[in-house]
Amino acid sequence: MIRAFRANARDHRASILVAALSAAFGVALLACTNVLGAFISTTEVGSHGSAQFALALVAGVFFVIAVFVGAIVTTNTFATVIAGRTRTIALLRLLGSTARAQRRSVAGEGLTVGVIGAAAGGVVAVVLAFVAVRAFVWTGVLPDTLYPVLTPSLLAPPVVVVLTTWLASWIGSRRVLGVAPVEALGAAEERPSSGLRSKGRIAASLLLIVPGAALLGFGLALGLGLFARSGDAALADFGRYGVLVAMVGGLVSFTGVIVAAPLFLPAVLRGIGLLLGRGAATRLAAANALRNPERSSRTAIGLVIGVTLITMFVVATQTWLVIMRAAAAKEPELYQGTESVLTATMLVFSALVGFSAVIAAVGVVNSLSLAVLQRRRELGLLRALGLSASQVRRMILAESGQLVVAAVLCGLVLGTLYGWIGAQTLLGQLPGAGLVAPAVPWLFIGAIVLAAAVLAVGASVAPSRRATRVSPVEALAVD
Template sequence: MKATDYRLTTGSLREVSTVGVVCGLSAGYAGTILTASDILRRAGDDADGGLGVILGVVASVFILIALFVAALVISNGVDTVIAGRRNQLELLRLIGASSSQLRSSLTRGVAKVATIGSVIGLVAGVVAADIARVVMVSRDVLPDIRYSYLPPSALFAAVVVVGVAVCATLVGTRKTLSGAAVTGGRATRVWLRHSVAVILIGFGALLLAGAAVLGENGSTEGFFAAFFGTAITATGFLIGARSIVPSLVAGIGRLLGRTPAAMLARKNAVADPARTTRSTIGLFIGVTLVTTVIAGMTSLRTSADRWDLTAAELVEQEKILSMTTWVLVGLIVISVVIAAVGFMSTMSLTVIGRTREIGMLRAMGFTARQVRQTITLESVALSGTAMLSGLVLGTLYGAIGSQSLIGAMTPGFPIGLPVGAFAAIVAGTVVLVVAAALPPARRAVSVTPIDALAVV
């Protein structure tokens, strides 16, 4: 076996199959959206319209968000695989394999899986958009003109997806595969990261407060202040997430009870702060985005009911706002799906990596039911933190965004609380907990304590 063979680091490409799924989802999403925007642009040129251009610009933002979430998921997933094979990798280092050789083998394997997933996803996304275009042309919804079957932008997006996967792999394993970590200057880096996070969050909060004031005064600059305030505070939260998220997870974990299973779940949830953060942050971003859009549009709809409009105008306004809401949610939801896939994969891989620990617990008297409870409660702590934090922050962002637009037209501070949407998010989180916890829990208790303790 060559030193650069991927089997040295991953064992098999099935271990990084999540990379292929995530890349397929990302490429399929980008292919569908970019092909649709190209179709609308060509149809718009024929009718002198700009809907395709607008969709392309808006979609680019959400594609970048999806790629960012995908990078977090891939980085965490690959790092989890490598952490689970630490003993084998240490043995390879002892017999002469260098860290660069191991990283090269891993990168080759990930690039191969990412390429396969991206190609499949791109083809599926473009074909779906083209089929929709053929149907709409046959029904005279779109003009019968010459369209592109595969826009260059969609092909470029698939290449970018593969590049993101490779970069995320290199970043996620830079410590795991580089031997002993260099500790010098760590305290300085942590202090600097905290300082930058506090400054960004503080400055962004000032912009958000200014956006609310500008909106109350009827200034059109309020929305831009709200946008940049949201972006800056979100960046601050992401930079400081390594310190914020584990504390939140630990806090949620204390609510799970004081049974042995609950206490062990709380410990496991924060055992690796970096992995805890990366596992949770993707879901947090997705829930925050969805909540921001739905809460903001709910605020606008509630405020519109108070305006001096005729019944016909109110119906038209409601139709426009509802359509806008669903379009934006549709653009965002892929990020939530990617984060959910990554969360389930991480839970499964971490449980596999703790096979020996679970065997020791079983040998000491833990029942199969307690093991299942431990894994389920750990999933609850992680996903519950993402859900609650995302709901709170998203509601705040949505309210300020709405205030910046119609504050002068509506008395008070509009806060959208879409109970149905919130219930759907909570229900989705429950489903995610079950999907993420049950398969690894079933696998964990199916191994006898003796076999589990024999795992190296």
Template sequence: MARVTLRNLAAHKIRLVLTAVAVILGVAFVAGTLVFTDTMNRKFDDLFDRIGENVAVDVRASRVVDSGDEGAPRPPLPQSVLALVRSVPGVKDPVGSVDGYAALVGRNGKVVGAGQNGPPQLGTNWSDDGVARLVSGRAPAAAGEVVVDRASAKKAGYAVGDQVTVLVKAGPRRATLVGTADIGDMMGATIVAFDTPTAQSLLLRPGYFSEIRMGSTGPDEATLRDRVARVLPSGTEAVTGAKLRDENKSAVASFMGFFRTFLLVFALISIFVGAFIIFNTFSMLVAQRTRELALLRAIGAARSQVTRAVIGEAVAVGFVGSTLGLGAGVGLAALLQSTTGGGGGLTFTATPVLWSYTVGIVVTVVSAYFPARRAAKVPPVAAMRDDVAMPQRSMRIRLAAGSLLTLVGAALITLGLFGHVSNAVVPVGVGAFAVFLGVALLAPVISRPVVRVLGWPFARLLRTPGRLARQNALRNPRRTAATASALMIGLALITAVNVLGSSMRSSVEAQVDKQFGADYVVEPTGAGGLAPELVARVKATGGVKDAGAMYSGSAKISGKRVRYTSGDTAEMLSGTRARLVSGSGALGRDGMLVDEATARKDSLSVGSAVPLLFPDGRTETLHVRGVYAKNQFLGGRVVAQGAYLAHTPDPAVDVIIVTADRADAATKAAIERTLSARPDVKVQDQSALKADARKQVDGFVTFLTILLIMSVVIAAVGVVNTLALSVIERTREIGLLRAIGISRRQLRRMIRAESVVIAVFGALLGIGIGVAFGAALQHALRDKGLSELSVPVGTLAGYLVVAAVIGVLAALWPAWRAGRMDVLKAISTE
């Protein structure tokens, strides 16, 4: 039977190559994701190993309140701690580190690497610790001198000796570029280094460090850590260099693990779609070889041998597809790496190889298993018949199973979205999978009435070719449904994403209309925040009536971390159109406001005392002065500005809320002139705020859609495969049609029309399911701010057109091949 398998592979090369494409694309997604994330993990590990190579002990402030962000800065350390650790026996070369925000402005006036999703813009103090290596010039020795990493200097167009502009939280600073440094592969990050006193003044606080690192003259890290810990003041801690490196690597590994899982979900969707294609292809191949299989049974082949022969073909297809997919995945990983700004080679481990072959071969074999079982059931006597057909099960079983799966899936989705379960992802994911399988089983039943309707325009416009196309699509509803189901899955998910995106846009716009009462907001585009002094400058601008700062912070209440906003309370309440339900907005020094949900949850009312543990380690009791209605901009809590500033050593303004005497273009231009030296700051009115929100949502939707397009491409390959096999299956029929007078042009039209009907049928199923999924998700997220349901009808109509175009393109090769058939040979085909 091995020879039979090899002969069949050689005889059906084109068909099996088309099947292998589905495997290649799915495996490429999996392999590319694994290789890329392995590469990024290795790069970060190398970076942290290099940074912490000579660090035996790290001294830092204790984190009293976890902000929820591992990368968030800790409270600064006073410079006096450096003198304390110098006196500890075994300490070698202790160095204070200063870290903060510093952005380099290029010759074009734009910030290098600017953007909310761009690489970090880091400021630090220069130290000769071996991490950074000067490649030109010298180290900064005084105020007004900086060293910039070589890659950023090149992007900005600067050379040693040039005057450069560096943006820090307090504003722009002019400096001389005295050197460029090689800091290794920082994945596009910008590094600006000052001398230590200047860095402390600009990035942190004069006389303070972010952390203090030291080597060892002999003691092991644990011993030296214990010695250092004994001399440290309260509120500080010492950790070993190994722990510091592990923490950094763990934070990156956690993010990369999430990113890997995120991408693999989309890869598995592509593989799931590919499984439909493989199943369909092998079903058609088995059906076309029914007589051949019956002859094998007649000459003594056992059922298990026939099954193994078909499975052997599947293994071969899976192996070839996995091999080519692995190669394509490496190329995809290289492309992803280039988009991150990183360099160097890829990290290639055994994991992508094992998973690529496992996924590719297992999915192919599982998808081909049921066609193989059906092949084994062909009776030997079928070899003596002219009209041999594979046995078909009743549609009643599919109808019952499909209905059951769809109902169970819908119930699981409902449970996950509305049942307040601890991990909603599992029931929603399993439910969605069950719904897809259920609808795929029901599709043959649904296809008959839908295909009749979809095929009607073709029957009217194309006449005979159109009628034949409709009949061909109706002839085998299982095949039509299986082909359409592959397209259905991808378009269902794309539609759900677009419904969610449209609902997010509508919800944000509704919230802005309802809760945006300010004339303008001023906010940074980078991560540094704004200095409080900038508020006074904006307030003094002509045409501005008032301006107030808005901060954000973290604290602990009853041992639980909470987020809050703070700032100029009057401006915040006015600028967000907050509606007080009870109490007053006058907070004084020790007041706070809570929204209605927080008040109910924590049993608070006007006058309640709430102890807050702040990040500086001090606890202060604040009193609830008022309760306000839910407000997306304010969040659940507002803390008095005096309390926030008293416990925040280095406050950074998140947003400046501006009220104007006259909100017109002149006033906005005046504010922009005031901020002209800050290209990292933007001024937005209501329309600009909406446009910015739309841009962010559109970017997110586009990103997800691009990831899902792979499944649509695989589905399109499935349409090509089905039509190509269908043309081969109907060779004699096509010859007879040509013999009775149908032209090549009409024949091609017939095949194209059939393809369009199948593709549009799949698109209608997908869009219908996607709208239902999107609406359910929007309803479940109403309390999270997704208040408006919006269905992008125009976009969905565009997807129907795209599906029709996919149908036309998928039919080009099969139609061309059908048109080139020799009539006499086609008629004589058995």
């Protein structure tokens, strides 16, 4: 396991970074929750049990989301690594090694990556948490008292990250290691579109999206205390768990969206691509979305996840702020000192959004790199047919452009919905709180759109240049 990792250490830099960020996210989140819980307990807000319970729930919700995103990113990262080892794996298979042995080797590398990344991220997060607490005390944001920063619960995030990284490495290796040795020696090809539009995929996506949407609605009703008004004492007490029900619904429904992505994203990408121009490069870019639906949807979904995640956090935070201020205006005697609590919490949430943005960005870069890596033969054929290197690069840039537009549209809709439901289910039962419209900070949304465009275009430039530097003959000979 260690030997295999050392032999391919350079390939795993991105995976280690994702594991470290995920572990740091979880550790920092729990540490900050402990500190905020201690602070809120000293204020008037802390006298109401719902506030502290909501704070405890938010840590669990955000950590589960971070692990979910990190697992998807790690799966794509290992798929990228395995795609670059196709010839080596095929040769080992021909020499007698089995697919099971190769998958065990890759899974061992994933376990090592998880241990190294989680340990490094956890230690860094603990140090930063201590420094942040002292800085907040020194600046007067937090009162000078003893805060429980270091607790046994901080061991949970690194352990979970190690396990999910190991599982993601196994899943990421499934497709390439499952082919026959003779097939692996050739170029890996995408499955045909007809295979993707199967009844099985449609059924699987519906089995996830429909129950997930139902759980979202049920969680929202619980969070708003609708059942409490009906006089059902059991459901009224269960209302505080509405955010957990909504979280499960969000994860299940979004997984369904990922499963269904090859069914709708290629058509969306093609439609957007046709609006970008009528040149040869843009027409090819639009056609490629339907020609290779699995590849195009896999690339797009990485950016959709990133935009959805960040939008969800931003909308949830802003809606949470609106709810708290509205409740304080209606019940001022219960919310004395609310502004200081909001200030501290907003600072913490801003840091959490930063963690999530970096994790999502790593996933986007890896997805785009994978897409170009697997197309060297295709790009070589286009150049052999007469396209210049600059035309090929323009085609890839056009694909990146349509990718950004499609991912931003999908991500903004999903992120706004999930963020609003999350805030409502978390705080809907506080005294004076109630149903509010989603709070969308448009300036921040504009920054997200710009960042997504820069990231997608920037991530495609370097691999496209590397691919077009190779002569057409050499590119056609690449695995």
